[in-house]
Amino acid sequence: MSEPLFRDPEASVADRVRDLLSRMTLTEKVGQVNQRMYGWDAYERTPSGHRLTDAFRAEVAAYDGMGALYGLQRADPWSGVTAETGIGAADGARVSDAVQRHVVENTRLGVPVLLVEEMPHGIQALDGTVLPVNLAVGATWNPELYEEAAALAAAQLRSRGGHVALVSALDLVRDPRWGRAEECFGEDPYLAARFTEALVRGVQGPAGERIGPDRAAVVLKHFAGQGATVGGRNSAATELGARELHEIHLVAALAGVRAGAAGLMAAYNEFDGVPCAANRHLLTGILREQWGFGGLVMADGLAVDRLVRMAGDPVAAGALALRAGTDLSLWDDCYPRLAEAVGRGLVEESTLDTAVGRVLALKFRLGLFEHPYAGARGADPARMEELSERLARESVTLLEHDGVTLPLAGRRVGTVAVIGPNADSVPQQLGDYTAPQRPGTGGSVLAGIRAAAPDGTVVSYARGCGLIGGDRPDLPEAVALASAADVAVLVLGGSSARESDTRFDANGAAVVASGNPVEMTCGEGVDLAELGLPEGQSALLEAVTATGTPVVVVLVQGRPHALPDLTDKAAAVLSAWYPGPWGGRAVADVLFGAAGPQGRLPVSVPRSAAQLPVFYNGKDHGYRGYVDQPATPRHPFGHGLSYTTVAYGTPRLSLPSVAVDRFDGAAPTSCTVGVVNTGGRPVRETVQLYVRRVLGGTSWPRVRELRGFVRVELAPGESTEVTFPVDAPALASFTQAGEWAVEPGEFAIETGPSSQRTRAARLTVTA
Incomplete structure (x- = not known):
């Protein structure tokens, strides 16, 4: 008897998913979109080693399979896992393989389980190499270095049997009172987008259908706007219009999607009154229909349970999230009851099939059906330590x-x-x-x-x-x-x-x-x-x-x-x-x-909480400041001193006037600035490009917006010229028509060492 199509590694992922779905029962499908169990409850440590728990075996039996298991190797005070009770590097692959073997060998179809781990700044596991937090990474302004570190962290994850890395990347520090500010790359969408791209490249490797055995699937957190909650309050409401959402809070997510991210995690907050996990406009209208995203969307922990207050009961809440575009749950009590939701007519089984298909597709992309067990060689710990220290060193910022x-x-x-x-x-x-x-x-x-x-x-x-x-x-x-x-x-x-x-x-x-x-x-x-x-x-x-x-x-x-x-x-x-x-x-x-x-x-570093918001790229309404203190930050975005002095020339445009239709292709003009080390010590200078709309457009302009940066090394007395392309992404705004476009008008193309120390050249964009 020939092997079923879904077992054929030469077949396309789409064909394999289609074949496997056709063989699954409703119960098995529901099992694939559930991530109900805490991973640390799947094992216990005994004097002779780690053993799988009866609770884990029962969870697998209940759905004749398991979609995903979160945090098998997580250790921290919340999980209660310590160095004495947890899984160290020496045992990581063995315990992961035991989990996988039980699922593969004791279920009807033998569908492997996704092992999902937190990797916010290195894998959150015993003996995992810790990197500086994202806010420190953002301070390096060095995405290439971060990409290298992310690749090694992914290799470490895979060598221990993990498959999916959950990484914060999409949130922005729009209010530094928010406790999760450290998980953000910064306050600026362009900077966050460049690091998000680096993260995806590093963790997943070259773009393509398959994800290599030494790489992992990345799920980017959190989609979307979680850094803009009112008052810096965790998981609270946002007050975002469409332009603010697209121009600020979706930029990094779009960059991650275009880089090939395997998944996104829906945020806790609500947007326009609808929680993200139930927001069809966000998860389906924007993410899938406008952007063409084909990966999976994961709920944040217990987020679907919060929908009961809207939907009326857990069954209806699960149906609401599934219809909106949430594919995979996390710990909630609602998705385990999706079969009941189908039976009650609250959601079509075809909608469930779509979500299951995305989960299965990721398993095929990771090669789990052919190679379900850990086999990748881990990253060199010494090299990981070296990169962690280098990121730390490059993040140290001299403010005064x-x-x-x-x-x-x-x-x-x-x-x-x-x-x-x-x-x-x-x-x-x-x-x-x-x-x-x-x-x-x-x-x-x-x-x-x-x-x-x-x-x-x-x-x-x-x-x-x-x-x-x-x-x-x-x-x-x-x-x-x-x-x-x-x-x-x-x-x-x-x-x-x-x-x-x-x-x-x-x-x-x-x-x-x-x-x-x-x-x-x-x-x-x-x-x-x-x-x-x-x-x-x-x-x-x-x-x-x-x-x-x-x-x-x-x-x-x-x-x-x-x-x-x-x-x-x-x-x-x-x-x-x-x-x-x-x-x-x-x-x-x-x-x-x-x-x-x-x-x-x-x-931006504020003078006090009373002057918030203080981010540099707010709308330019010409506010003069408070009576009792300035409205400007103590230290501006992009600021950082060195042990020498650097002088900037006046920026020059290759063309000072360009017709709007010239922005359909390659950059029609460029901006060049001279930079010289005028001091007695070598320096690595970060030259920054900003754009400011001076006249024109269909929405109120921002003060200025980062649109490029280049790091250059200069010996004492050495000079160089830095050239930035000025293309459509540099000038485009989100218009009233609901699309990105370059609009006729006048722009200041600015260069300098920070957002408050720039010199400008004037660019005219004609109709």
């Missing part, structure tokens, strides 16, 4: 500098006082969605400084204050150390480190209410009303800067904190974001001059 204090190696520094609640804590460098680290992994800023300091340098340390609240019992010790030192390095900021006593919502978000002593100031569920440093840190900053010793402030943070004016207080201010385990070495390299600061702000 007196021009003389840094680098420390260039000064006579005999004593360095390292002070602050983030100075000696690796966990507080890691960010949210991080597995427990093995003892000895990475090093703190204090450890990095001690290792980097020249022989004979005395490095002293005091914590100075607590991370949160006003507690500062060792403030006198910190002040004494700073007073006696040649320079003080004050390491402040926040933490997303989950602790064993942290409480969590059912979907894993931290519950950190007002007055809760848990030391989390950022992360999922940890939104802030105020963005200034906590009382204790502010007092420490005031006391240490008052000593007269040169003070270098290093901010380890997952969001831009609102900073006071430190011009006459601190000698330098750097943001290290959450730089990962090896971020301490990276910060020390920049402080001592082994590396120059290369980071550029992916977000």
Whole structure:
């Protein structure tokens, strides 16, 4: 008897899906769109090793198969999985294979299961290599480096038996009070789009029907607008019009779709009153009909259950999400009842078939029917560590500098006082969605400084204050150390480190209410009303800067904190974001001059929460500012200093006037700017291109919009010219007709080192 068509690896994915669907029962189909079980409930650790649980076997039996299993290898305080109970690198492939073997060998059709893992900044599993958080990655302005790191993370995932990587990429920091700001590449859609493309290329490999054995399918989170919730409140409402949605919040998603992303995750928030998981206009009208997306859409955790309030009961809620375009559930109680929804006539079985087909297609693309078990060789851990540290180093952003204090190696520094609640804590460098680290992994800023300091340098340390609240019992010790030192390095900021006593919502978000002593100031569920440093840190900053010793402030943070004016207080201010385990070495390299600061702000740094929103690319209504403070940010998007000086010439256009129909093909004009290193140190400069509509158009223009960036290396005294194409994507707006178009008018084509330091050339687009 010949093998069925779906078993033929030479057949097309579409034909194999069609054949397999024709053989499936309604119960089996429902099983394929369910991801109901938590992966850590599928196994238990015994003295002789890991064994599959009866609960897992029952789940497989209930649907004669399993569509996907989330978080088999996840470890963190929410899952309750520890280094003692979880799955380390040595056992990852074996346990994954045991899960897969049970599903393949104990079901009628033997359809493999998708093993889905969080990979926000490296796989969230024991012994998984941790990368800096996305906000730090965005500060590098180096998508090529991130692509390389993402590829190695995918290889690590596949070597342990995982198939699908869930990665935040689509959200933007439109309100830094939002606790998940650290998961964003920044506030700008163009910057986020370039990193999203790099992510897809890195994780999935070359575009094509098949995904290689050392690559993974990527599901991009979250679609769409989750970074624009009112008040920076997690999972709340948005107030977005069509233009804001398309011009800001869908740009990265469209870039990811065009790059070939296997899937998108529907966001928790609602758009125009309809939750994303039930929003047919978003998931079907835009994503599939306008963009032609053929991959799968996954619900966020328990998001479909939230629809019961709209639909009336779980069966109707599941039908509502399925009709809208949600293909795969996550932990909810609604999708397991889709057979009942079909029976009640709430949704057609053909609609279910479409969703099942997308899940099956991904399994075929991954080659799971031919090679269901782990077989890929993992990434070199040393290379992964190297890339993590390099990303951290390139993300360090010099915000302020007196021009003389840094680098420390260039000064006579005999004593360095390292002070602050983030100075000696690796966990507080890691960010949210991080597995427990093995003892000895990475090093703190204090450890990095001690290792980097020249022989004979005395490095002293005091914590100075607590991370949160006003507690500062060792403030006198910190002040004494700073007073006696040649320079003080004050390491402040926040933490997303989950602790064993942290409480969590059912979907894993931290519950950190007002007055809760848990030391989390950022992360999922940890939104802030105020963005200034906590009382204790502010007092420490005031006391240490008052000593007269040169003070270098290093901010380890997952969001831009609102900073006071430190011009006459601190000698330098750097943001290290959450730089990962090896971020301490990276910060020390920049402080001592082994590396120059290369980071550029992916977000605007506010003066206070009261002036929000402060993102640079708002609508240009010419607002003059508040009475009591300016409306401008403390530090603008794109800003970042170096240890030298760089001068920019006036940009030049190859053609200053172009007819609108010339924008149908290749760029009809280009912008060239000269850049020269006028200082005494080498520099890696990020040259930025912005576009500002001056006159014309059918919608109100934005202040300016990033449309390109190039990183150049310049020796002292060296100059170069950078040329940017000025094409349709650079000038197009989302019009009243509901499409992208270049409209006649006048544009300022601007270049410079940041969004607030530009020079312009005028371009006329004629009808």
